[in-house]
Amino acid sequence: MLRAFLAWLARGLGVRVYLRPPQGTWQLLWGGPSEVPRDFPDEWAVGVRDMLDTLADPYRCEDEANLRAEQLLREQLGEDYQKLVTQGYIDVPSRVFRNTFYRLRLRRPIEVFKNGRRQPWRLCVVSIERVPAADELLMKLLWLKTNEEYVLATANRVR
Known part of the structure; x- marks a missing residue:
């Protein structure tokens, strides 16, 4: 059988x-x-x-890659890493718009908040290849900090 x-x-x-x-x-x-x-x-x-x-688990990455990604995220975030662990998200202020910030979560689309209220759409940014969740979050964070206009122009808006 x-x-x-x-x-x-x-x-x-x-x-x-x-x-x-x-x-x-x-x-x-x-x-x-x-x-x-x-x-x-x-x-x-x-x-x-x-x-x-x-x-x-078809989306499983190697344990060593996950550990390295987690360590790199911890180094890059500094004090914000503890916020990510306790709250489950980190907020990134916008450099283009006043009273706007982006909420980043592991393996989730980017949420946009304006004047303290969540917008009805989210920004979907994914990598082409499968990467650890920590690397994906760090990619979104650095991308928003360095080239926010490009993220807004190219990201898919989803509800």
Whole structure:
């Protein structure tokens, strides 16, 4: 049953999964061991575990990359890092408009506040490649601080 499920799953994903037949299958069918060299590991479960881990979290980045990104964010934010940890967001004042600031959250669009009230639209800025959440937040922060006009001109406005 498990083999049938894994074969069905592999076909759907376009992934090759190598399953080892039970001991003695080749002797029963052909009268001797297989002479074909195998280019896969003896433990078929290793490949299945890796495949299931990938399915469980398709957006997982490497732990080392996450740690480096978190450390870089902590260094760049300084005291604001504690605000990010406790509140879940940081506010970036606008350099172009008075009484306006941008609220940055991890893996969320940029919220725009004018005169203390949230605007009905948000600015959607995403990276082309998958990056750690801390790197994405730092990218938005530095982009807003250095080139706010370009962010406003190119970001998608979503409700």
